[in-house]
Amino acid sequence: MACIWDTRTLHFGLLFGILLSFSVTTNGLKLWPMPKLVNYGSETLYWSTNMQLRTDGSNYADSSGILKEAFERMVNLIEADHIIEAKFANSSVLAGVNVVVHSPDDTLNFGIDESYTLNVPAKGSPLYAKIEANTIFGALHALETFSQLCYFNFTSKVVELHAAPWTIYDLPRFPYRGLLIDTSRHYLPVPVIKSVIDSMTYSKLNVLHWHIVDDQSFPIEIPSYPKLWDGAYSYTERYTINDAIDIVKYAERKGVNVLAEIDVPGHTLSWGVGYSSLWPSKSCREPLDVSNEFSFKVIDGILSDFSKVFKFKFVHLGGDEVNTSCWTTTPRIKEWLNNHHMNESDGYRYFVLRAQQIALSHGYDIINWEETFNNFGDKLSPRTVVHNWLGGGVAQKVVADGLRCIVSNQDKWYLDHLDATWEGFYTNEPLTNITNPAQQKLVLGGEVCMWGEHIDTSDIQQTIWPRAAAAAERLWTPFDKLAKDLKDVISRLAHFRCLLNQRGVQAAPLIGNGREAPSDPGSCYKQ
Secondary structure (H helix, E strand, O other): OOOOOOHHHOOOOOHHHOOOOOOHHHOHHHOOOOOOEEEEEEEEEEEEEEEEEEOOOOOOOOOOOHHHHHHHHHHHHHHOOOOOOOOOOOOOEEEEEEEEEOOOOOOOOOOOOOOEEEEEOOOOOOEEEEEEEOOHHHHHHHHHHHHOOEEEEOOOOEEEEEEEEEEEEEOOOOOEEEEEEEOOOOOOOHHHHHHHHHHHHHOOOOEEEEEOOOOOOOOEOOOOOOOHHHHOOOOOOOEOHHHHHHHHHHHHHOOOEEEEEOOOOOOOOOHHHHOHHHOOEOOEOOOOOOOOHHHHHHHHHHHHHHHOOOOOOEEEOOOOOOOOHHHHHOHHHHHHHHHOOOOHHHHHHHHHHHHHHHHHHOOOEEEEEHHHHHHHHHHOOOOEEEEOOOOOOHHHHHHHOOOEEEEOOHHHHEOOOOOOOHHHHHHOOOOOOOOOHHHHOOEEEEEEEEOOOOOOOOOHHHHHOOHHHHHHHHHHOOHHHOOOOHHHOHHHHHHHHHHHHHOOOOOOOOOOOOOOOOOOOOOHHHO
16 A cells, blocks of 8 residues: 555645645545544555446435436546546456435435445455445435545556545534525626535535625515515626526535525615615615515515525524614604614614514524624524624523524634635634533534625635635534644645645635635645
C-alpha cells in the first residue's frame, strides 16, 4: 500500500507548499466529511468500463429513478470525462455496486434516516461493492462517499480504488445541515440554483434555505396575489411557480430539502410595488402595515401557495431587524395601536405571532430569526425553531426554554463575511455550553448563510466553497472524530477543494480570506 502522509508532522503554515501525490489522495484520510467509522486494507481494485448497478435484496423499487440517476451521476463524476482503457493488471475488477435500501418510501421528510453502510471487498467474482441503507437518501450519501474512494490513474489510464477492503458506517451528527441563498439582493438563474444544490450534496448538506424575497426585489410568482412580483428587478429576473416546483423536485431527488423564507414584517419594501396598501404610507414603506387586514390576507395567500410547492416541514418567517418607526409616525396606524392598547413593541409581537398562526394553519412548523426570541420568546409557538445569527450564546438560552434552535452566528458562519476563514467555519460548535442531552437534541443543527448583496452568478460558488465544506463536516461528523488540531484537517480539505474544482465547482483557494484568487501559479493542492 502507498504510504500515508501524517499531516500532524507538517508545519501548519507550510502544508500547502507540498504537492500532494496521487498516493496521498487514495487513503481514508481524504474522505470529506469524515465518516463515523472507517476501516480499510491494502489491495487495489480496478474500475470496470461497464459498471453495473444492482439492487439484489432491496425493498426499494426505484420506480422514480432516483437511485439510477444517482448511480449514473456517480459514474460520470468518477470517470471525469477521462478516456478509460480496459486494461487491468489482474482480475481484481470492480464490476459494480449493489445497493440495498430497506424502506420502499422515497418521501424526503425532515429527520429521515440518512445512515448507511458501505463495504468494498478485496476479493470475489464478480466483485461488487455493497451499500446498505434504511432509506434511499442514506444510499445517496453512500454513493458520494464511494465516489471519493476512486481515482483515475494517469499512467495506466484506468480508474482505481486503493486500500480495499473498505468498511464504512456513517450517519449525520445533526439532522439540519443548511446553506442559505439570497435571490432578492441579486437574482440567481434556475440553473445556478441547481448547481448550488449539486455542490451541496458533495459535502452532505441537506437543506437549501431559499431567502426568496426582501426589500430589494420580489422575484417569485404568487398566484393568489399576482402583482407581488411587480417588485422584481426586471421582467426576466423572476421565478414562475413552476420554476419553484422544478427546483424543489430537483433538490428532493438529491436528498436536499428546500426551506422557503418570506421575511415579515420587516424587509418587505418590494411587496408594496404591486400592492401599495401594504406600505404604512407611500413615504414610509416598511414594515408591513400591522393595522391592515390585507397584510395578513397576503401572507395567508403566499403560504397557501407555498404549501403546494414547498413540502419541507418548516417555513421561515424571518422577523429580524424590524424598525417600527413607520407605525408610530403614520397617524392611522398609531391610532390603531392605541385603540388596541399596544405600543410599537406590542405591535411587532402581534404581527409575528399572527403570522405564525397563519403558517401553522397551513401545516408548517415555523422558523424565526432570533430577534423574535430575544423580544418575546415566551410567547412564541412551541413549534417555533429559533434561528440564531447575531452571535454566540443564543442557542443555550433557546434550548433552556424548551424551544428548538438552528445555529448560524454571523461571526463564524456568514459566507458574505469574506474575512471569516475556513478555520472559523470548522471550529464553530453548535453545542457550545449545552451539556444536557435533552437540550442538545433541541439544536437541530446549523446553517451557513450566503447573503447576496455582493454575490451573483459570477462569484457565488467561489464564495460558498470551500468554507461551507468546513462547516459541513462540523455538522455531519461525530464530535469525537472532528479534528482537534487544524493541522490534521488541512490536507483533506485542500483535497476536497480540488475535487470540487475537478467536478466543475468554482471553489476558491483555502489560503487567505473568502473568495480570494490564487496568489501565484501552482498546483491546486498548494493553494
